[in-house]
Amino acid sequence: MSDEMNKKLLSRTLANKMRYRDFDIEDFLSDEFFIQWVKNPGEETNHFWMKWIENNPDRKHILQKAREIIMLVDYRTRYELSDQAYMDLYENIVEKSNKVGSDRRHIQWGIWHKVAAILFLAFSTVYSINYFTGLDSKKDQAQQVTKWLSVYNPAGQKYRFKLDDGTIVHLNSESSVEYPETFDPSRRVIRMKGEAFFNVAKDKDRPFIIETENNQVKVIGTSFNLKNRGNFELALEEGKVEVEGETGEIISLLPNEMLIKNKNGDVSITAYDPMEVFGWKEQHLIFKDDTFQEVVDKIEAWFGVKVISKITVESGWSYSGKYHDKPLSQVLDGISISSEFEYKIESKTVTILNPQTK
Amino acid sequence: MKETQNTQSNRIDSQESSAMLYMQHSQVMIVYTEKSDREVWASFRGGDEAAFNYIYRKHVGDLYNYGMQVCHSDELVRDCLQKMFINLRKSQSRLGDVQRIKGYLFKVFQRDLFKLIKKEKKSKDNTVPLESDQDYFFIEKSHESKLIAEEFDAEMKAELTKALNKLAPKQRQAIIMLYQEELSYKEIAEIMQFSQVKTARTLVYRGLEKLKEIFDVG
Numbered sequence: 001m002s003d004e005m006n007k008k009l010l011s012r013t014l015a016n017k018m019r020y021r022d023f024d025i026e027d028f029l030s031d032e033f034f035i036q037w038v039k040n041p042g043e044e045t046n047h048f049w050m051k052w053i054e055n056n057p058d059r060k061h062i063l064q065k066a067r068e069i070i071m072l073v074d075y076r077t078r079y080e081l082s083d084q085a086y087m088d089l090y091e092n093i094v095e096k097s098n099k100v101g102s103d104r105r106h107i108q109w110g111i112w113h114k115v116a117a118i119l120f121l122a123f124s125t126v127y128s129i130n131y132f133t134g135l136d137s138k139k140d141q142a143q144q145v146t147k148w149l150s151v152y153n154p155a156g157q158k159y160r161f162k163l164d165d166g167t168i169v170h171l172n173s174e175s176s177v178e179y180p181e182t183f184d185p186s187r188r189v190i191r192m193k194g195e196a197f198f199n200v201a202k203d204k205d206r207p208f209i210i211e212t213e214n215n216q217v218k219v220i221g222t223s224f225n226l227k228n229r230g231n232f233e234l235a236l237e238e239g240k241v242e243v244e245g246e247t248g249e250i251i252s253l254l255p256n257e258m259l260i261k262n263k264n265g266d267v268s269i270t271a272y273d274p275m276e277v278f279g280w281k282e283q284h285l286i287f288k289d290d291t292f293q294e295v296v297d298k299i300e301a302w303f304g305v306k307v308i309s310k311i312t313v314e315s316g317w318s319y320s321g322k323y324h325d326k327p328l329s330q331v332l333d334g335i336s337i338s339s340e341f342e343y344k345i346e347s348k349t350v351t352i353l354n355p356q357t358k
Numbered sequence: 359m360k361e362t363q364n365t366q367s368n369r370i371d372s373q374e375s376s377a378m379l380y381m382q383h384s385q386v387m388i389v390y391t392e393k394s395d396r397e398v399w400a401s402f403r404g405g406d407e408a409a410f411n412y413i414y415r416k417h418v419g420d421l422y423n424y425g426m427q428v429c430h431s432d433e434l435v436r437d438c439l440q441k442m443f444i445n446l447r448k449s450q451s452r453l454g455d456v457q458r459i460k461g462y463l464f465k466v467f468q469r470d471l472f473k474l475i476k477k478e479k480k481s482k483d484n485t486v487p488l489e490s491d492q493d494y495f496f497i498e499k500s501h502e503s504k505l506i507a508e509e510f511d512a513e514m515k516a517e518l519t520k521a522l523n524k525l526a527p528k529q530r531q532a533i534i535m536l537y538q539e540e541l542s543y544k545e546i547a548e549i550m551q552f553s554q555v556k557t558a559r560t561l562v563y564r565g566l567e568k569l570k571e572i573f574d575v576g
């Protein structure tokens with residue numbers, strides 16, 4: 001409420017101090033002056049209510065209950081305008097109210113280029129990112145230089161670390177994440193390639209945004225696995241996420257759902273096996289109906305080795321198996337037993353051979 | 359640093375008005391947060407772009423969310439927001455005095471949104487997913503509620519939330535607008551198109567009365 005209204009309420013209330021004496025909880029709950037204090041306490045209102053509690057100690061718990069109920073009420077689902085929509089909408093409003101009857105298509109293309117330019121500039125200049133992300137910032141941070149850090153895991157390496165806001169990132173091998181040393185006051189933006197599991201710290205005032213090559217993932221506080229290797233695969237464990245594609249379409253996911261966008265632009269939402277998707281971060285190496293090539297790729301990425309195959313596998317070959325924190329030789333033992341091949345490990349190279357060629 | 363930013367804004371947009379969105383937030387906020395709504399509105403009516411920018415930033419998120427509660431069509435809500443702001447800008451010099459910008463925008467937006475929904479329903483035989491009356495403005499426990507001293511335990515809060523969601527949708531709406539949007543009864547009455555402020559007050563009061571059994575136990 002405005003200051004003016006506040007003052008009016010205050011003076012009206014002070015003039016009638018007795019009015020709260022017989023108040024029951026529903027009276028407090030529907031009293032504007034009381035609600036105003038709960039939501040936006042100020043010096044004068046604090047003074048008033050502290051004094052009131054002092055004079056009416058037996059009513060203190062009713063007042064406290066009313067306070068809690070007022071604080072409790074929130075939207076079940078709060079819908080957020082995407083950054084893109086936020087900017088486009090503003091552009092449209094300004095352009096269309098200034099230039100009457102101009103060509104609509106032309107304007108929209110103009111905006112598209114502009115937005116692309118902004119994104120490009122913002123993400124290619126490390127130090128000025130605040131300029132772009134600070135649209136809603138509450139504090140004057142625009143002058144502050146934002147330092148971007150980057151983590152890259154080569155094959156064979158995994159890394160777990162914490163961001164400035166408490167978010168935990170499990171970064172898989174052959175993956176990278178770029179993030180600012182300190183987040184902007186209004187939104188938390190990072191970029192990633194490859195695969196990572198995020199446990200995002202809750203902060204409903206600062207959405208957490210992950211930029212990938214073609215998509216933008218926006219969350220408030222949740223945990224999920226994101227893989228962007230050819231296909232875009234997002235498996236949500238908890239909370240809610242929104243994925244915005246290149247063309248601005250937004251897909252929301254619920255817990256236990258996995259979104260897959262393949263290179264052709266096909267989109268599907270399915271259920272998933274948590275062990276299969278999240279297992280890697282707890283050192284579970286999982287094969288499930290994998291083709292020979294998939295098995296080779298996984299071993300190369302997991303152990304950081306090069307696999308040379310001298311065998312030809314029959315069509316329809318597949319392998320399933322689970323290994324928890326096992327060395328390369330044990331994994332290869334397991335696969336070779338069921339698939340009848342032999343292998344040689346020489347430093348960082350694995351050679352797979354047919355038994356009869358020996 | 360400063361120079362880089364200036365060059366950027368020039369490159370991004372040669373049109374001064376739309377460059378405003380990318381103007382440093384701090385500049386706009388410093389100028390306007392200290393001003394009363396009435397003063398900001400007066401600047402906007404006088405054609406001040408920065409004042410409009412401030413109004414847009416401050417309220418568009420809440421308006422969008424509100425619209426989505428009423429009708430789950432992102433396209434329609436955005437369309438309606440766009441039209442409303444364009445109309446406001448086009449008629450800015452003819453607009454009246456406004457005490458509370460948020461309440462005013464909610465009122466205009468609600469009116470426009472209902473018109474647009476009606477129109478869409480007629481033209482596209484009911485393809486707009488306007489939620490049935492039973493099915494909107496649901497309430498959930500806020501995160502902040504966990505941070506304050508506790509008279510109610512988690513179980514009780516869950517029960518309260520459940521009871522709140524059993525109220526009539528209009529009661530839920532009024533309660534959310536009063537507590538969450540921090541609108542006054544007068545504003546709520548205008549938004550919900552009640553001719554009397556008393557109606558909004560009674561709506562809330564009767565709703566809360568129904569929860570009294572739970573309050574008393576807790």
